[in-house]
Amino acid sequence: MKKIGFLSFGHYRDVAGARVATAGQALHAHVELAKVADDLGIDGAWVRVHHFEESMTSPFPLLAAMATATSRIEVGTGVVDLRYENPLHMAEEAAATDLLSNGRLQLGVSRGSPELAVDGQAQFGHHLADGESWAENSRRKIERFLSAIEGTPIAHSARAQELGQGPDLPIRPLSPGLRDRIWWGAATHATGLTVAAQGMNLLSSTVMLADDGRPFHVQQADQVRDYREAYRAAGHTGPGMTAVTRPVFPFTSDADRRYFGTRITESDSVAHHDGSVARSGPTIAGSIEQVVAALQADEAVTEADLVLFTMPSHLGVEYNTHWLGNLVILAEELGWR
Secondary structure (H helix, E strand, O other), X not given: OOEEEEEEOOOOOOOOOOOOOOHHHHHHHHHHHHHHHHHHOOOXXXXXXXXXOOOOOOHHHHHHHHHHOOOOOEXXXXXXXXXXXXXXXXXXXXXXXXXXXXXXXXXXXXXXXXXXXOOHHHHOXXXXXXXXXXXXXXXXXXXXXXHHHOOOOOEOOHXXXXXXXXXXXXXXXXXXXXXXXXXXEEOOHHHHHXXXXXXXXXXXXXXXXXXXXXXXXXXHHHHXXXXXXXXXXXXXXXXXXEEEXXXXXXXXXXXXXXXXXXXXXXXXXXXXXXXXXXXXXXXXXXXXXXXXXXXXXXXXXXXXXXXXXXXXXXXXXXXXXXXXXXXXXXXXXXOOO
């Protein structure tokens, strides 16, 4: 059966009337919502990571807290921006979080999207080598990260160094199986093929770059199908999972209509992003029947193994408990449950 989960930006803002005013409230709310989702039978609790913003910035403590407060739900990121990361430190934190979750971590990474800070990476101590791009920097980091979580020796012990031998010390801890649960956020068809060659799972972006004019969901479905074919052709033995994200708001209460009744869009949005034409899909809102019909007509949703729904986390625990219940109704109506 198709898996479903929520994906949250974790926004908070200390303004009058805010449901989630502080970082502490946002973090505790996500632990509570992970517990609700776990009880409802939802498959995934995922968070976005953005630095220098009032949202989620340091995912591993939150993922560990969500995991230890639940029993079965997967916890994930969509995505960790590798421009800000030391790959070996991230490997240690990911392995520890995965062990605490008993193998439920689904770690999404990528080069990341534009950030508010123009010099954020430099302030974190990360710089480009001469002639290197951030895309190349991120590819270099993911190779080192994957090697580390696979248990490849990284550092020399005193004896190995004395004998002139190669590295003999892997990172610790190691978490068996984590390598099969690494996802790459991909916004182009070509990147999807690269992800397949590297044996990572495909987390298709909320935008498709290099837009060719076809509907967003059609281009994304092609990316998913071609990724699967390339993954098989590469001979990988891992699961080769695929995921897409959708903003979906079913109307089953007056609050649903009040919050999202004006956000319904019928067509894709087209803009410029990273020097390329970028296409994103519409916001899907309406009655249960209308939302079901829209999802059934969505080729990428049909193709994907996992559908993540963007959570309006700023509306607080009470409303999002109701919204999660609506997702279960949708899944049942779609035959996913």
